[in-house]
Amino acid sequence: MPRRTITLPEHFLFATHYDVLYSDVNAANHLGADRLLSIAMEAQLRFIRQLGHSKAIAFEEAGLIMAHAETAYLAEADYGDRLRVELGAREVEQKSFQFVYRISKDDSGEEVARVATTLLFFDYQTRRVVAVPDDFRAQVTAPAVSPPWPG
Template sequence: MARVKLIMPENRIAVITVPVRISDINYGNHLGNDAFVSIIHEARMQWLMQHGFTELNIEGTGLILADLAFEFKNESFYGDAVEITIAVGEISKVSFELYYELSTKRNNKTILLALAKTGMVSYDYTAKKVIAIPEKLKEILNTSI
């Protein structure tokens, strides 16, 4: 079986911390796969908000999630503070890739929890069509921390 293998790009643009909530815990007593998706969504929203944007309004343009990939590495538990490093992959005229490295610290050790990638498309929700990435967002995507 072919497995997803993600490689974190060098162009890191943000580090966001999201706590694991009790509602994120599944029947296996660890962070559920769906909660991992919610955590990267929260991290992406916080990153956009740092720049005065939302997924529905980046200088009048919205974003749509076109694809999603996860590579799970270790369990996460209630009380973990998940540190999400966001990096940028390929950028085209209308879309871009965001990569996420999720980790936590336990007993003074950093534990890699997962790697993820989202394909984001610039979208005009009113006209219901794909449009060019706004220039301000392109600048932010090309700025490393």
């Protein structure tokens, strides 16, 4: 089977740090591949909160649900490593979009992983997928600016 590549977006909207925890380390004593999605979801929540939404899933009365996820593990990271997690959006369609994450070691810049998630907005009252809200679409498709970066 040919290896799939997660293509990075043209620009990133957000960046944050993540310190590899003991609970992120597997029996081989490095960051477990199963933890990549959790790290990406933490960055997603931080980005959403920065946009002014107090909850992880609340946008104009719709919830945010994940329809698909892909991970590509590119290099090892160890307990205590400080990672830089960058988030960008692409493929913003009528009812779905992708967040793409680049996870790198903060000190060396070595790329550790890429993650892509396909997300949908969901109305829990009507139990249906709804259109991507216009305000959110504008926030994630705005022209590139320097991503907010924690000092």
